[in-house]
Amino acid sequence: MDGNYKTFGIVRELDSLGRIVIPKETRDLLGIRLEDPIEFFVDENTIIVRRYKSNCCLFCMDSHDLVHFRNQLICKSCIKEVLKHNREQGPAVQAPPVQEDRRRSKSDKLKQVEDILKEKPNLRQQELAEMLGISQGYVSQLLRKLNNS
Numbered sequence: 001m002d003g004n005y006k007t008f009g010i011v012r013e014l015d016s017l018g019r020i021v022i023p024k025e026t027r028d029l030l031g032i033r034l035e036d037p038i039e040f041f042v043d044e045n046t047i048i049v050r051r052y053k054s055n056c057c058l059f060c061m062d063s064h065d066l067v068h069f070r071n072q073l074i075c076k077s078c079i080k081e082v083l084k085h086n087r088e089q090g091p092a093v094q095a096p097p098v099q100e101d102r103r104r105s106k107s108d109k110l111k112q113v114e115d116i117l118k119e120k121p122n123l124r125q126q127e128l129a130e131m132l133g134i135s136q137g138y139v140s141q142l143l144r145k146l147n148n149s
């Protein structure tokens with residue numbers, strides 16, 4: 001055995017049917033859960049036991065256009081479905097009122113920026129952002145708008 005092998009110092013006996021229990025410590029270490037499919041490899045006189053990973057999509061079991069993500073395989077059409085689902089079920093439902101609010105608060109902020117700059121014309125964007133509690137990117141967006149009007 002070379003240095004790549006770790007041992008917990010646990011010895012188990014095969015039972016009369018040739019079965020063996022994989023020690024809990026080992027299962028926990030590798031994220032193997034009860035009733036997971038397991039596959040075996042033989043390398044000279046060593047048996048390698050590994051959680052079976054099928055080459056198919058986690059969701060639809062398809063085996064085309066697979067993308068590896070966080071140790072799982074997902075097909076591109078399922079990724080598209082997930083994104084579409086998110087768009088339909090997620091923030092999109094609340095989008096219209098939020099946009100209206102934003103437009104209103106944007107003109108408020110625009111006015112605030114205008115007022116502040118009247119008093120302190122040399123204020124930096126960073127300071128403006130802090131005063132208004134908004135991002136610097138938003139400040140520069142507002143400033144561009146101010147300069148255009």
Ligand SMILES: [Zn+2]
Pocket residue numbers: 057058059060061062074075076077078079
């Ligand atoms: Zn799929």
